[in-house]
Amino acid sequence: EVQLVESGGGLVQPGESLRLSCAASGFTFSIYSMDWVRQAPGKGLEWVSYISSSGTTIYYADSVKGRFTISRDNAKNSLYLQMNSLRVEDTAVYYCVRAGTNLLLDYWGQGTLVTVSS
């Protein structure tokens, strides 16, 4: 069974940093691309970032480019999102998502809440 478990969320002040982690199990993590998708409270879904299976190809949404860094450790079956210079508008539940065949977002974690507030 595919499992994605996010951690690292919490309450931070504007301008601070946070690192999210996602532990993957139930599939061969090293051959799948992965994404982060977020959802602000009461709002819709917003794609945040993508990383290829080897980590060589990375994309970011314009809203986080230059502030967020996606990475992975295939030996640890783990995905990360380093979030710097956090803003109030970054407040959201952050989901770790597997990109399957044709980069379809097929399996989602349960999410971790990031709250940016003074």
Added chain:
Amino acid sequence: DIQMTQSPSTLSASVGDRVTITCRASQSISSWLAWYQQKPGKAPNLLIYKASSLESGVPSRFSGSGSGTEFTLTISSLQPDDFATYYCQQYNSRWTFGQGTKVEIK
């Protein structure tokens, strides 16, 4: 960037109703469209991929159609468990979601 527009934003329906949700892409995405169901406090759940392919384990009352820029999700006979928010999403060029359609009890 490809924009996705869903309609309606909210839909009030009764158990047993046939429900249709529409999704429009700002440019052609071929059939690279997925539909997700999300319930409060839960992660989205994949229902349909490649516009019309039913994900394993999803009830057959859900169906998808369309290609290019116009797509629909149909629930043939709404069940109590189907009251939720539905999102379309293109994966032709990176990933973009529609704004969601909340299906409410009438």
